Structures are given as structure tokens and as C-alpha cells.
Amino acid sequence: MKPNVKIIQKSRVYSEEFKREIVSLFEKGNYSVLQISRLYGISGPVIYRWIYKFSIFSKQGQRIVEMKASNTNKVKELEAKVRELERIVGQKQIQVDFYSKLIEIASEELDYDIIKNSNTPQSTGSAKKENK
Template structure:
């Protein structure tokens, strides 16, 4: 005896409120259509149909084109770049403070004037500055 097995297509019916929520998540830039598709298990074409139907920004006759990199991913990349630059600036500031302290120590303990004023004569490089 041969059994006839067929897959039953699942037709899902979504409320208008749910559709509008999905469209608002897309419009806010919280999620891309691909992310919404994976998150909610909704077909990509359905999401685009809802965008065309319920979007406040979409005008009739215009097509929505989504960039590969979503805006949230761009923001995350920019925030990472900002953190990296702030860390770099912090390290440079520590180095500057260290070098300024070394210059002050050289002046007070070794009597070497590394920071020159514009009024001081140019050094020949061999003589130490005179003790005051």
C-alpha cells in the first residue's frame, strides 16, 4: 500500500497592527528587511508589500531599495571607530604628559633646558646650560 503524503502550505494571516509594527521597525532603521525576515519568519516579499502599503514615507509609483549594509550596522561601525580614536587620543595624551614631566625633571635635576624661549641664544650642542 502506497501512502500519498503532501506538504500542506501554511497560509499565515497577520493583523494590520502587526504589519504596521514591522513597517515602523523598518522605517526607524532598527532592522533591515533581511533581519526582520529572519527574526519573525516572514517572507521578504511580504515585508516589501507591507512597506508599499503602510509606509508613511513611500509614495505611489516609487520603489523601496535597501542598501546591503543597514543603517544600524553603519552606526555600530562608526561608534567602534570613535572608541578606537578616543583610545588613541588618550594614549597620545598620556605620552605627552610623560614627556612634559621628563622635560621638567631634566630642567630641575640635571639643569638642562630642553624647552627654549625665543629670546634665548641658540646652543652649540656641547655646552651645558649654566647653573642659576
């Protein structure tokens, strides 16, 4: 005959301080809910319940949605933007080099120093200067 055995379910009780610490990890963006769940062995729905209860960002009637791929998409978009800006800077540098070479060649051909004379101050007009 088998003994009459009941399975006792284990339930963990977490302090409010611990729950707030978990919520702050999520709010700071250090970890996702999935990462916190794996680190601390807490189920995702429990963490979301704590977020709804203790988060400074959650208001009644709002739902917190965590985009899993949002960070990777954001990084890819920023990398593409950096590549585009580097390309533009490269084109501008080519233009600058072209114009400086053009000025150099024009100076040699005309036997006139264009760069030196481009910084001359503007004339003050045809007014006579007073002699002291």
C-alpha cells in the same frame, strides 16, 4: 481511477494593525526585512509591500533599499576610528609625561620651582598703590 482533486492554495490574511507593527519593527531598525521574514514566516516582497504602503518614510516614487552589510561596515568603521583616537590620546599622554618630566628636571637643575612660579598672577603695572 484517481479522484479529481484540486490543490487549494492557502493564503493568509493579516490585519492592518499587524502589518503596521511589522513596518514599525523595520522602521525602528530593530530587525531587517530578512530577520522579520524568518521570525514571522512572511515573504520578503510582502514585507516590502507593507513598508511601501504603511511606512512614514516612504514617499511615492522612492525606493527603500536595505543595505545588508551596512551595519557591520559601520561598526567596523567606528571601531577603526576608536582605535585611531586611542592611538592619538596615547601619543598625547606620552608628550604630557615628557613635558612634565622636562619641567621637573629643569627645576632641579636650575634650583628654581618652575611649576610654583608659573601660576603667579600678572603684575598690574607700575602704578602706585593707595595706602589706607
